[in-house]
Amino acid sequence: MTTDPLRRADRQEISDLLIEYCRALDLMDLPAIARVFTEDCEVEYGPEDRLRSRGAAGVAKSLERMWRWARTSHHLSNIQIAFEGSDRARAVSYVLAWHERPDGSTATVMGQYHDELMRGQNGWRIARRRMEMNGSDAGFTVNLHRTRRQKPPAGWVAPNIDGPVKADVSKTGRK
Amino acid sequence: MTTDPLRRADRQEISDLLIEYCRALDLMDLPAIARVFTEDCEVEYGPEDRLRSRGAAGVAKSLERMWRWARTSHHLSNIQIAFEGSDRARAVSYVLAWHERPDGSTATVMGQYHDELMRGQNGWRIARRRMEMNGSDAGFTVNLHRTRRQKPPAGWVAPNIDGPVKADVSKTGRK
Amino acid sequence: MTTDPLRRADRQEISDLLIEYCRALDLMDLPAIARVFTEDCEVEYGPEDRLRSRGAAGVAKSLERMWRWARTSHHLSNIQIAFEGSDRARAVSYVLAWHERPDGSTATVMGQYHDELMRGQNGWRIARRRMEMNGSDAGFTVNLHRTRRQKPPAGWVAPNIDGPVKADVSKTGRK
Numbered sequence: 001m002t003t004d005p006l007r008r009a010d011r012q013e014i015s016d017l018l019i020e021y022c023r024a025l026d027l028m029d030l031p032a033i034a035r036v037f038t039e040d041c042e043v044e045y046g047p048e049d050r051l052r053s054r055g056a057a058g059v060a061k062s063l064e065r066m067w068r069w070a071r072t073s074h075h076l077s078n079i080q081i082a083f084e085g086s087d088r089a090r091a092v093s094y095v096l097a098w099h100e101r102p103d104g105s106t107a108t109v110m111g112q113y114h115d116e117l118m119r120g121q122n123g124w125r126i127a128r129r130r131m132e133m134n135g136s137d138a139g140f141t142v143n144l145h146r147t148r149r150q151k152p153p154a155g156w157v158a159p160n161i162d163g164p165v166k167a168d169v170s171k172t173g174r175k
Numbered sequence: 176m177t178t179d180p181l182r183r184a185d186r187q188e189i190s191d192l193l194i195e196y197c198r199a200l201d202l203m204d205l206p207a208i209a210r211v212f213t214e215d216c217e218v219e220y221g222p223e224d225r226l227r228s229r230g231a232a233g234v235a236k237s238l239e240r241m242w243r244w245a246r247t248s249h250h251l252s253n254i255q256i257a258f259e260g261s262d263r264a265r266a267v268s269y270v271l272a273w274h275e276r277p278d279g280s281t282a283t284v285m286g287q288y289h290d291e292l293m294r295g296q297n298g299w300r301i302a303r304r305r306m307e308m309n310g311s312d313a314g315f316t317v318n319l320h321r322t323r324r325q326k327p328p329a330g331w332v333a334p335n336i337d338g339p340v341k342a343d344v345s346k347t348g349r350k
Numbered sequence: 351m352t353t354d355p356l357r358r359a360d361r362q363e364i365s366d367l368l369i370e371y372c373r374a375l376d377l378m379d380l381p382a383i384a385r386v387f388t389e390d391c392e393v394e395y396g397p398e399d400r401l402r403s404r405g406a407a408g409v410a411k412s413l414e415r416m417w418r419w420a421r422t423s424h425h426l427s428n429i430q431i432a433f434e435g436s437d438r439a440r441a442v443s444y445v446l447a448w449h450e451r452p453d454g455s456t457a458t459v460m461g462q463y464h465d466e467l468m469r470g471q472n473g474w475r476i477a478r479r480r481m482e483m484n485g486s487d488a489g490f491t492v493n494l495h496r497t498r499r500q501k502p503p504a505g506w507v508a509p510n511i512d513g514p515v516k517a518d519v520s521k522t523g524r525k
Contacts, residue, residue, distance in 0.1 A: 006359055009181055019253045023267070026309055028325040050336055068333035071324065073285035073309035075269050077252045077427045078369045092373070094425050096271065096446065098285055100310050110423035110448055134376055134423035135450050141337040149421065150378040158418035161400055162491040184356055194428045198442070201484055203500040225511055243508040246499065248460035248484035250444050252427045271446065273460055275485050316512040 010089065011081055013124045014117055018093055021126075022074035025066060034060035038118055038125040045131045046144045056125075069099040078112075087119040099140070107139035112147060185264065186256055188299050189292055193268055196301075197249035200241060209235035213293055213300040220306045221319045231300075244274040244282075253287075262294040274315070282314035287322060360439065361431055363474050364467055368443055371476075372424035375416060384410035388468055388475040395481045396494045406475075419449040419457075428462075437469040449490070457489035462497060 017036055024032035037043070037056040045051040053062040066072060078094035092114055099107045116128040133144040192211055199207035212218070212231040220226040228237040241247060253269035267289055274282045291303040308319040367386055374382035387393070387406040395401040403412040416422060428444035442464055449457045466478040483494040 006362060008183065008358065011362075012181060012186075016255060019255055022253055022269075023255070026322065026324065028327075030325075050334070064327070064331065065334050065336050067327040067331060068336075071310040071322075073269070073271075075250070075252045075271050075285070075425070077250075077425045078372055080366060080369055080373070094372070094423070096423075096425050098310055104313075106310075106312070110425070135421040135448055135456075137456070138454075143339075147376065147421075149376065150380075152378075152414070152417040156414065156417060159400070159415050161415050161418075164493075183358060187356060187361075191430060194430055197428055197444070198430070201497065201499065203502075205500075225509070239502070239506065240509050240511050242502040242506060243511075246485040246497075248444070248446075250425070250427050250446050250460070273485055279488075281485075281487070318514075 007083055010083065010119075010124065014081055014089060014091060015079055017117075017124055017126070018079060018091060018113070018115070019076055022076050022095070025063065025074055026072050028066060030060040030063065033063055035122075036126055037129075038120065038127045041125070041127050041129070043126075043129045044145070046142065048143055051143065066099075068101070070102045071100045073098045089117040089124070091115045091117060094134075105139055107137065107141070109136040109140045109142075109144065110134045111144065182258055185258065185294075185299065189256055189264060189266060190254055192292075192299055192301070193254060193266060193288070193290070194251055197251050197270070200238065200249055201247050203241060205235040205238065208238055210297075211301055212304075213295065213302045216300070216302050216304070218301075218304045219320070221317065223318055226318065241274075243276070245277045246275045248273045264292040264294075264299070266290045266292060269309075280314055282312065282316070284311040284315045284317075284319065285309045286319065357433055360433065360469075360474065364431055364439060364441060365429055367467075367474055367476070368429060368441060368463070368465070369426055372426050372445070375413065375424055376422050378416060380410040380413065383413055385472075386476055387479075388470065388477045391475070391477050391479070393476075393479045394495070396492065398493055401493065416449075418451070420452045421450045423448045439467040439469075439474070441465045441467060444484075455489060457487065457491070459486040459490045459492075459494065460484045461494065 021033065021036045024036070034056040037059050039056055041054065041056060041059060043053050043059045053059045075096040076093055079091060080093070081089055081091045083089045092112055094110070094112055097109050097111070111131055111133040114130045114132065115126050117124050118127040131144055132147045134147045196208065196211045199211070209231040212234050214231055216229065216231060216234060218228050218234045228234045250271040251268055254266060255268070256264055256266045258264045267287055269285070269287055272284050272286070286306055286308040289305045289307065290301050292299050293302040306319055307322045309322045371383065371386045374386070384406040387409050389406055391404065391406060391409060393403050393409045403409045425446040426443055429441060430443070431439055431441045433439045442462055444460070444462055447459050447461070451457075461481055461483040464480045464482065465476050467474050468477040481494055482497045484497045
C-alpha cells in the first residue's frame with residue numbers, strides 16, 4: 001500500500017510507541033503500558049525469572065513493581081529501526097532511567113531496549129523486549145542483563161588523556 | 176497545500192523549534208529564545224507568579240534568571256507531536272536539565288514540556304508551555320509543577336526485585 | 351535525483367550515523383567506529399594535540415583510550431541538521447556521556463557534537479567533528495573545548511526564584 005521506501009509512517013508509529021512506554025511508565029498508567037505490547041509478547045529485563053514476563057497484561061502487572069519508587073523519569077534516545085518484511089521490525093533505543101525512593105534516595109540506570117515489533121490490526125506493538133544495562137549508579141541494584149563490551153587486547157596501556165598535560169610538568173621537574 | 180497525511184514538514188519544523196529552545200538557552204542567546212515563542216505566548220514553569228511569564232519578550236526576559244547558573248545543559252528527548260487542524264499542534268517532550276552554580280554545586284531536573292504550538296507567518300512557534308517535573312536531585316529547589324503519577328491500590332506490597340535473589344539466601348539460613 | 355525538499359532520506363541516514371557512533375563506542379567496536387568517518391576526517395575533542403586525530407583509522411585508534419573506562423553510555427539527543435548542497439551537511443547534536451572506571455568511580459560529561467558531513471560512495475560520513483562541553487561532573491577531567499555562553503550584562507542581579515517564596519517570609523518579619 002505504501003510507496004515510501006523509507007517507511008516514514010511506520011518509523012513514526014514505532015518511535016511514538018517506544019516513547020509512549022516511557023510516558024505511561026512514568027505516570028504508572030498500566031492500561032496504557034499494556035497497549036504498547038502484543039498479546040503474546042515476551043519481555044526480559046534480566047536473567048532471573050522475576051525479571052521476565054509474558055503477555056501485555058502480564059507485563060503491565062509485573063511493572064506494578066515500579067510503585068516501589070516514588071518518582072521515575074525515563075529518557076529515551078538513540079532510536080534505530082530496521083524493517084524485516086512489511087509487518088516486522090527491530091528497534092534499538094537507549095534509555096536513561098532515573099528513580100527515586102520514598103525516602104529520597106535515588107537510582108539511575110543507563111541501558112538499551114532491544115525490541116522486536118509486529119504490526120497487527122491495532123498497529124505496531126512490541127512483541128519481544130530485552131533490556132541491557134550499559135551502566136548504573138550505586139543506588140541501582142536490579143540484576144539487569146549487561147551490555148557486552150569488547151575488551152582491550154592483551155598488553156593495552158591507557159594513554160595520558162585526563163587532567164593537565166603531564167609533558168609540561170616533566171619539563172619543570174616538579175610534581 | 177500539503178498532501179502528506181503524516182505532516183512531515185510540520186513535524187520537522189516543530190522538532191527543530193523545541194531543540195532550538197534548548198540550544199539557545201544553554202548559550203543564553205536571549206533573542207534566539209524569544210524567536211521560539213509567539214508574541215502573546217503564556218509560559219508556566221510552576222504554580223507561583225514568579226514562574227509564569229507572557230509574551231516572547233517577557234519569556235526571554237524572565238529567563239535571564241538562568242544566569243544565576245554558570246553552565247547549563249538541556250537534553251531534549253521523547254518528543255510526541257499531535258496536530259489539531261492545519262495550524263495548531265500539541266507536543267510533549269522530556270528534558271533532562273543540568274545546571275551548575277558558580278561555586279561548582281549542581282542541580283538536575285528531569286521533566287516534561289507540554290506545549291501548544293501555532294503556525295503564523297513566521298512558521299511554528301510555542302504559544303503555551305507548561306513544564307512538569309518528573310523528579311530532581313537535592314540541588315534543585317525551584318518549585319515546578321509536579322507530574323501527577325497514579326498511586327498504587329490500597330494494600331499493594333512491593334515485590335522482591337532488587338539485589339540478590341533472597342530465596343537463595345534463605346536456603347543457607349544466613350544474612 | 352530526489353524531489354523531497356525536506357531530504358528525509360538524508361536526514362534519516364545522518365541521524366542513524368550519529369547514533370551508530372554512540373552505539374559502537376559503548377561496545378568498543380572500533381571497526382564500526384571507523385566506518386562512521388571519512389578517510390580524511392578531522393576530529394577534535396579539545397584544544398590539546400592529544401585530543402585531535404585524523405582519518406577514520408586514526409580516530410578509531412585514538413578512541414582506544416575509552417578502554418580506560420570499564421563501562422560507558424552515550425545518550426544522543428537534540429539533533430539539528432542543515433544541508434549545504436546535495437552532498438554536504440552540518441549537524442549539531444547533544445550527548446550525555448557517562449563513564450565508569452574499573453574502581454567504580456564515575457565521570458559524566460554533557461556536550462555538543464558539531465559535525466560536518468559528506469556524502470561519498472559509501473553514503474554519509476562525518477568529515478569534521480568538534481566536541482564542545484556544556485558541563486561535567488567533578489569526576490570528568492578531560493580538557494574538552496567549552497561551550498561559549500553569553501555573559502550577563504554588567505550589574506545584573508539574580509532574581510529570587512529558588513526555594514520558598516521569600517515575600518511571604520518578609521511579611522512575618524522573620525528569617
